[in-house]
Amino acid sequence: xxxxxxxxxxxxxxxxxxxxxxxxxxxxxxxxxxxxxxxxxxxxxxxxxxxxxxxxxxxxxxxxxxxxxxxxxxxxxxxxxxxxxxxxxxxxxxxxxxxxxxxxxxxxxxxxxxxxxxxxxxxxxxxxxxxxxxxxxxxxxxxxxxxxxxxxxxxxxxxxxxxxxxxxxxxxxxxxxxxxxxxxxxxxxxxxxxxxxxxxxxxxxxxxxxxxxxxxxxxxxxxxxxxxxxxxxxxxxxxxxxxxxxxxxxxxxxxxxxxxxxxxxxxxxxxxxxxxxxxxxxxxxxxxxxxxxxxxxxxxxxxxxxxxxxxxxxxxxxxxxxxxxxxxxxxxxxxxxxxx
Numbered sequence: 001x002x003x004x005x006x007x008x009x010x011x012x013x014x015x016x017x018x019x020x021x022x023x024x025x026x027x028x029x030x031x032x033x034x035x036x037x038x039x040x041x042x043x044x045x046x047x048x049x050x051x052x053x054x055x056x057x058x059x060x061x062x063x064x065x066x067x068x069x070x071x072x073x074x075x076x077x078x079x080x081x082x083x084x085x086x087x088x089x090x091x092x093x094x095x096x097x098x099x100x101x102x103x104x105x106x107x108x109x110x111x112x113x114x115x116x117x118x119x120x121x122x123x124x125x126x127x128x129x130x131x132x133x134x135x136x137x138x139x140x141x142x143x144x145x146x147x148x149x150x151x152x153x154x155x156x157x158x159x160x161x162x163x164x165x166x167x168x169x170x171x172x173x174x175x176x177x178x179x180x181x182x183x184x185x186x187x188x189x190x191x192x193x194x195x196x197x198x199x200x201x202x203x204x205x206x207x208x209x210x211x212x213x214x215x216x217x218x219x220x221x222x223x224x225x226x227x228x229x230x231x232x233x234x235x236x237x238x239x240x241x242x243x244x245x246x247x248x249x250x251x252x253x254x255x256x257x258x259x260x261x262x263x264x265x266x267x268x269x270x271x272x273x274x275x276x277x278x279x280x281x282x283x284x285x286x287x288x289x290x291x292x293x294x295x296x297x298x299x300x301x302x303x304x305x306x307x308x309x310x311x312x313x314x315x316x317x318x319x320x321x322x323x324x325x326x327x328x329x330x331x332x333x334x335x336x337x338x339x340x
Contacts, residue, residue, distance in 0.1 A: 001026060004325070005047040005065070009034040009056040010072055016310060023321050037062065050324065052317065060087040068092070068324060070317055074304070075253060076334055077226045091334040092320060096156045096188035097312045098304045103161035105303040106221045106249050109275035110149070112297060113219075113247045114142040122294070142218070142245070145169035150217035151201070152210070152233065153224030153252060154181075156189065159199035161221060166198040173213050174201035175224075177338075188316045188331045207233060211241040219247050226253035227339035236261035245272040251303040254280040263289050266296065277303040 004024075008017070008031045017029050032040050037058040045063040054072040060083055068090040071079075076093060079085045112118065116139050123130060130138075149165045151158040154174030162172040174181075181200055205213040210233065214220050220242065224230045234248070234257040242248070248271060250257050259280045265271050273295035279288075282301060290296050306312070320330045334340065 003028045004049050006030070006050040006052070006321075007032060007040070007044060007048045009040065009051070009053040012310070016314060019314060020318060020321065023318060024325055026325065027321065050321075057082055057084050059083045060089060068330070070320060072313075074098070075225055076340060077253060077255070080339065085336070090330060091336075092330050092332045093334060093340075094188075094313060094316065095332045095340075096190065097309070097316060098306055099157045099160035099190065099193060101306040102157045102223070102251055102303050103164055105277070105299075106161055106223075106251055107164055109249045109297060110144060110219045110247065113273050113275070114144055114147075115139070116141070118294065118297060147171070147218040148173065148216055150213050150220045151175065152220065152222045152256075153230075154201060154204065155223065156187065157223050157251075158201075158221075160193060161223075162201055163196055163199040172201045173203050173205065173217060175205045175207060175210065175213055177206070177229075179204050179206040186329055186331050186333065188319070190312065210234070210238050214238055214246070215241045215243070217246055218243065219249065222248070222250040222252045222256050224252050224256055225340035226255050229339070230256050232256070232258040232261075234258065234262075236264070239265040239270055242271045244269060247271070247273045247275065249275040251277045254278045254282065259290075266290075266293055273297075275299070277301055 004026050006027055006029045008029070011033045012031060017031060021027055021029050030044065032044060034040050034056040037056050040056060042062070045058050047065060048063050049065050049067050051066060051069045052072065053069065055078065057079065058066065060066060066089055069084065071091060071093050074094045076091065079091070119138060145168060148171045150173045151161060152175045154176045158174055162174065165172050181204055222234060224233065232255070236258060239261055248257070248262070262274060266274060275297040276290065277299045278301055284290065284298065290298060316331065323330050
């Protein structure tokens with residue numbers, strides 16, 4: 001049996017790479033830290049069979065032996081239109097590695113708006129202690145218990161968020177392509193989260209019913225993958241259907257929300273606020289009106305970060321390497337027709 005040449009374009013430690021090498025003596029693992037395919041020598045591309053990367057995406061002609069790319073992202077929108085996307089190379093993602101931290105991030109933003117954290121911090125910066133009436137009028141919280149959460153893109157992260165929301169006494173509405181509650185087969189899952197109850201939504205909607213769903217919600221969290229079908233899924237009509245005190249939280253991709261329509265909705269008071277981790281253009285331009293809005297919380301595309309990142313992807317990539325060696329189907333394989 002032949003050696004399998006694996007290339008990582010990320011900066012992993014030698015110890016991390018050695019753990020992968022221990023899976024099989026057939027694995028020849030090299031690392032060339034690179035952001036683009038042009039930063040990798042042609043002699044390296046000539047031998048690569050398995051690639052771990054984010055953006056160093058070769059033309060299949062550059063890497064004739066390439067059979068599988070493990071992406072360092074959950075989304076694949078940055079591959080659309082590339083020669084690699086149009087090839088028969090297997091693509092897998094990091095789907096399932098970050099449900100806990102992303103669910104907690106969304107919950108944090110709901111609590112921040114429910115308890116007026118931005119106003120608290122603004123008063124602290126100004127060293128201002130407001131009157132009792134001001135405090136009563138502005139800091140009486142919008143409690144999560146009894147509130148309704150809508151989740152656009154009810155997958156692994158949505159189920160974990162739904163579980164946490166249910167534990168707090170919230171009603172949970174979900175949205176997915178099919179309107180049926182079922183996990184995708186052969187998707188990576190963190191063992192500690194398996195078998196936990198409470199993750200199923202109280203009702204499921206399809207995208208054509210988005211207006212109906214968001215109209216019932218106090219908080220709307222966007223977690224859907226960014227595809228041609230979800231481009232501007234949250235549009236002006238959806239925003240206009242939301243409650244005037246509702247909060248939109250986007251931890252998916254900027255393009256799922258029509259940003260111009262969102263700015264208009266915030267300016268006109270159609271919705272109560274927004275917590276945005278992703279944007280249609282990143283970094284968010286300094287001239288964007290979003291920066292100066294008191295009812296907006298901006299974070300720099302950080303919702304997916306986790307201190308357990310290397311441990312979790314070691315488990316995922318290691319399992320997929322074992323499956324590859326055994327000729328078994330890989331976890332998180334991309335369906336090109338669905339674009340995720």
